[in-house]
Amino acid sequence: MKSINVMEGDIERFFPTSGQDSNPAYRGVSALASIVIIVAFAYVASAKLGFTVAFAAEQVTLIWPPSGIALAALLLAGLRVWPGIFIGAFAANVTTHEPALTAFGIAAGNTLEALVGAALLRRAGFHNGLDRLQDVLALTLFSAILSTIVSATIGTFSLCATGLQPWHSFIALWRVWWLGDAGGALLVAPAILAWGSGFSAQGSAPSLRRIVEAVLLFAGIVLMCAAIFARSPDSHLSGHSVIYMIFPFIIWAALRFGQRATTIVTLIASGIAVLSTARGLGPFGSDSISQSLILLESFMATVAVTGLLLSAAIAERRAAEKKLSIYAGELEHINRQLDDFVHIASHDLKEPLRGLILQASFLLDDLGEELDEDARKRLRRMIDLGQHMGHLVEDLLHFSRLSREKLMKQDINPEAIIERIRSMAESWLDERKARIAVVAPLPRLRGDSTAMAEVFRNLITNAIKYNDKDEPLIEVGFTESLETPSGVECNVFYVRDNGIGIDPQYHDEIFHIFRRLPDAARFDQSGTGAGLTFVKKIIERNDGRIWLESAPGRGSVFYFTFPSAGNSGRQA
Numbered sequence: 001m002k003s004i005n006v007m008e009g010d011i012e013r014f015f016p017t018s019g020q021d022s023n024p025a026y027r028g029v030s031a032l033a034s035i036v037i038i039v040a041f042a043y044v045a046s047a048k049l050g051f052t053v054a055f056a057a058e059q060v061t062l063i064w065p066p067s068g069i070a071l072a073a074l075l076l077a078g079l080r081v082w083p084g085i086f087i088g089a090f091a092a093n094v095t096t097h098e099p100a101l102t103a104f105g106i107a108a109g110n111t112l113e114a115l116v117g118a119a120l121l122r123r124a125g126f127h128n129g130l131d132r133l134q135d136v137l138a139l140t141l142f143s144a145i146l147s148t149i150v151s152a153t154i155g156t157f158s159l160c161a162t163g164l165q166p167w168h169s170f171i172a173l174w175r176v177w178w179l180g181d182a183g184g185a186l187l188v189a190p191a192i193l194a195w196g197s198g199f200s201a202q203g204s205a206p207s208l209r210r211i212v213e214a215v216l217l218f219a220g221i222v223l224m225c226a227a228i229f230a231r232s233p234d235s236h237l238s239g240h241s242v243i244y245m246i247f248p249f250i251i252w253a254a255l256r257f258g259q260r261a262t263t264i265v266t267l268i269a270s271g272i273a274v275l276s277t278a279r280g281l282g283p284f285g286s287d288s289i290s291q292s293l294i295l296l297e298s299f300m301a302t303v304a305v306t307g308l309l310l311s312a313a314i315a316e317r318r319a320a321e322k323k324l325s326i327y328a329g330e331l332e333h334i335n336r337q338l339d340d341f342v343h344i345a346s347h348d349l350k351e352p353l354r355g356l357i358l359q360a361s362f363l364l365d366d367l368g369e370e371l372d373e374d375a376r377k378r379l380r381r382m383i384d385l386g387q388h389m390g391h392l393v394e395d396l397l398h399f400s401r402l403s404r405e406k407l408m409k410q411d412i413n414p415e416a417i418i419e420r421i422r423s424m425a426e427s428w429l430d431e432r433k434a435r436i437a438v439v440a441p442l443p444r445l446r447g448d449s450t451a452m453a454e455v456f457r458n459l460i461t462n463a464i465k466y467n468d469k470d471e472p473l474i475e476v477g478f479t480e481s482l483e484t485p486s487g488v489e490c491n492v493f494y495v496r497d498n499g500i501g502i503d504p505q506y507h508d509e510i511f512h513i514f515r516r517l518p519d520a521a522r523f524d525q526s527g528t529g530a531g532l533t534f535v536k537k538i539i540e541r542n543d544g545r546i547w548l549e550s551a552p553g554r555g556s557v558f559y560f561t562f563p564s565a566g567n568s569g570r571q572a
C-alpha cells in the first residue's frame, strides 16, 4: 500500500488538462479556478445542510460541516484555494436573509479560521492521512480548539454589530458557533483528509469475508444509532448511558479497518445523532434544544477523537512493524550474501593454498640438500603456516556449511553420543587420566545428530584440553529449570570441568570465530579458535541458547538449551 499525500501544487494531478492546452500557466490557473469553484459549491451545499440544524440563530448551527470542508480543502489542495471558501461562505450566508455586510464579516471569519488552522497544521508537520498520534492531537488542538475561535469571534461580532442579534446573546452564540465549527473540524475534515490524502497504488481486492465484515460494521452502527437516537426521549431506553454503546463500533472500525472506516463510522453516528436530537428524539431530546445539542456535540467530539487516536496508534504500530520486517528481510539477505561470500571465498582459497604447500614441500624435498639450514627452516615454517591457514579455511567452509545446510531433525539419545565420544577418545582420556561423568538420565533431544555430536565433542574436548589438573573431571548433566541472572531457563544441558577457567571479560569473545585466549596455545597448539563458534551456531539454529559460568582457576560450566524430543518449540 503506497500512500501519496496531495500537497499544494498537486492541483494539476486532480485535473489533468488535455494535451492541446500546452501553456502551463494557463493550465495552472484553470485548474486552480476549477478547484475554487468546487470548494465554493461544496461549502454552500454543506452549509445549507448545517442550517437545517440551526437553532441559536438562523446563522448559528450546532454542526457546521463547511468548517471541516474548508480545512480539508486547504490542506489537500493548498492554501491558495481560499477564495473558494470565501465565495462559498458569503453565498451561503447572504442567501440566509442577511445583509451583505454581515455575510461578508462571517465569510471573512470562516476563511480566516480555515487559513489559520491549515497554516498551524502545516507548521506542525501534519500528515493529511492522520496516521500518527501527533497528527490527531495537532488537528484537535490547532483546528478544533484554536482556529475555531477566529470564526466564532468574527462571526458572532458580525451578527451583533449589524444588529441581527442582541449583544447580550454574544457569549451564548459564540459558544454554539465555536462548538459547531469544532464539530466540523473533528468529524468532517478527518473523513475528507483520510479519504483524500492517499490511495492504494497496489492494494489487492478485499476478500469476501472482509466485505461482509464491513457491511456488518456499517449496518451495525446505523441500527445502533437509530435505536439510541431516533426514538422517543421517554422510551424505555432512556438515560444518557446508552450512548456509550457507540464505542464498540468505533473500536471495531479502528482495530479492523483503520482511519478511513473510523472517520466514516463516526460521521454516520454523528449525522444520525444530530439530526435525531434536533427533532427532539433520543436520550438528549427531552432537554432544552441548546443544552441537548451541546451535550451531544461534546459527546460526538469525544467519540471522534477517541476513534482517530486509536486508529492512528494502530497505524503507527503497523508502520513500525512493516519497517521492522523490511529491516529483518534486508538483514537476512545481507547475511545470506555474507554466508555465500564466505563459502565461495573459502572454497576457492583451498586449491591455490594446497598448491603453495605442495610446491614448498617439493622444493624442500628436491633441493633440500643444496639449501642451507636457514633456508630449509624458512621453507618448513612456510609449510606449517600454509597448513594452519588450510585449517582456518576448512573451518570457514565448515562454518558456512553450518549456516546453509538443512537441519535433519531426528530423535537423539545424548548419552549414546557421549558414549561414542568416550570410546573414540579412549586412549587420549587414559593418557590425560580424564574422566567423563554423565549425570543420568539425560532426556532425548530433537535435532540434527551429527551437529549435536559436534556440540558435545567440542565442549568435552575443550574441557580436557584447557585443564591443568592431574585428573581432569568432566560432568555432563541436565536440569529442567535453572535460575540465571537473566531469568529462569528451561531444559538446560551443562558441561562442567575442573579446568583453568575463563575470565568473565572473555565470556562473549570466546564464541567469536578464530578467537583464542592468550594462554590457549600453552594447552593446545593446533586449535584455531573456531570450535565454540560452531557450537553456538548449531545451538542457535536449533532455537537454543548457550552461555557459561566460569572464572580463572575455578573451572567452567557451559550451559545450553536445546529442544527435547516431543517438543519442537522454543526452549529459551
Ligand code: ADP
Pocket (backbone or CB within 6 Å): 458, 462, 463, 466, 497, 499, 500, 501, 502, 510, 515, 516, 517, 518, 519, 520, 524, 526, 527, 528, 529, 530, 531, 532, 533, 556
Ligand atoms: P580452540 O579450542 O580451537 O582454541 P574454541 O572456539 O573451542 O577454539 O575455544 C576458544 C577459546 O576459548 C580457546 O582457545 C580457549 O582459550 C577458551 N576455552 C574454550 N573452552 C574452554 C574451557 N573449557 N576452559 C577454559 N578455556 C576454554
